[in-house]
Amino acid sequence: MYTDKVMDHFTNPRNVGEIEDANGVGEVGNASCGDIMKIFLKVENNIIKDVKFKTFGCGAAIATSSMVTEMAIGKTIEEALELSNQAVAEALDGLPAQKMHCSNLAADALHEAIKNYITKNN
Amino acid sequence: MKHIYLDYNATSPVRPEVLETMLPFYREQFGNPSSVHWAGRQVSGALEKAREQVASLINASPAEIVFVSCGSEGDNMAIKGTLDALKDRGNHIITTAVEHPAVLETCAAMEKAGYEVTYLPVDKNGELDLAELEKAITAKTVLISVMWANNETGNIYPIEEIGRIAKKYNIRFHTDAVQAVGKVPVDVQKANIDLLVISGHKIGAPKGVGAIYIRRGTRMTQFMHGGHQERNRRAGTQNVAGIAGLGKACELASQELVSYYRRVRALRDRLEDGISSQVPEIKLNGTPFRDRRLPNTLNVSFAYIEGESLLLNLDMFGIAASSGSACTSGSLEPSHVMGAMCVEVTLAHSSTRFSLGPETTAEEIDHVLDVLPTTVQRLRDMSPLYNCGRTAEGCETCETVRRL
């Protein structure tokens, strides 16, 4: 049901954890639908230097979280805001149809964290 | 990698003796049991033998057994066939909030068609309050439908007492015994049952065959129209091989019931005790009274983690179990059984069912106990809910979807 890439990110998730001195934190999802995703950012000179995540959810939720952190590192915040849910799913070679709502979460969580960074720093 | 199958409540492998019994009906004994010639005569005896084997397992007489294609068909037939046959007497059915979809969705369809349905609630352990059942009975009640044992929690319902209540009010009583047959003693006389449903693939017979016990004299509207098979109660040329297999599986179940119970129960208890002592912050789903649970079933939630991700991790170790998580069902809501039991919503998403079978070994259970604690911990370390000071939602705010 899942692609090899999804299984790879699910079994060896990248960037799991928290950033102690994060300057942007975002959380999306809700427990009743079964997924909660939290993203921690370290932004320096407008560039995302570090990203970490914590996720409660299914295989797809964990894999998309992992993938979005990989995609975001090194990007400017403007570039990262352009990252779409679709792009995350595509980078994983697709998700099962009934799981598409989880992939939405990953980019949304990243965007929330960036917005949190922007509000804090203006 | 070794495969460890702990999902017997979903389905079971066909037992070798059962397969042996079936094979001749795909080869030389291929006849249509309704035919008068030698080819038909060769197989009609097999049907009657299977009828006896099934009847004897549940203390019925062979003429009261009708073969169907699966448990779901039996449940549909019991409910629709009764409501229509008794429509002059009433229009009300009483069932429970924790039935299998084969009953729940049939009841929902009957509601749409204008019938009234009462879904009895269960408590936090998934147990029924029989006073509620008596209170729900009205002059219009024509059917009580309560499962013998629940597929997710393994809870066994007090079927004999419900049978007494049904008799007292002279109401027909149907029980979905798909999970109970072969695991615990089932006696239709003792429990005063009018309709009882069995499915082959849960007891070592193949998929696509089942049986319904219809007490002698129980008026039913026919549901599958066609030929005169099964004494006009269910049309269609019988699945002879499957039926012979079901008969054999029932015969084995009768012979092995006591030893099966003892063996499987000891292994399940070993798993349950092992998980309780090695994994912190778990919740048992179902009754804590082990005698009131199927001997083979254990349903637990592991706080802070989601069921599907746990199943995928276990699968990497070759372990097959199942989950009440929404993510495994393709819907957005966790299992209706967890909902009815008021299991807090994140715990419902993490509910994990281990169901053992006659082939399960102690080594397999120990292997599960070896890998489970670290797997759970790995997922907890990844979870934003773990160690974050968040408390579980109370009943007021919990959004678990409940049918009632």
Ligand SMILES: Cc1ncc(COP(=O)(O)O)c(C=O)c1O
């Ligand atoms: C309690 C219960 N009832 C009914 C069914 C349906 O049986 P079948 O798969 O034979 O239609 C099942 C099987 O999933 C079950 O567990």
Ligand code: FES
């Ligand atoms: S977390 Fe529910 S489908 Fe992914």
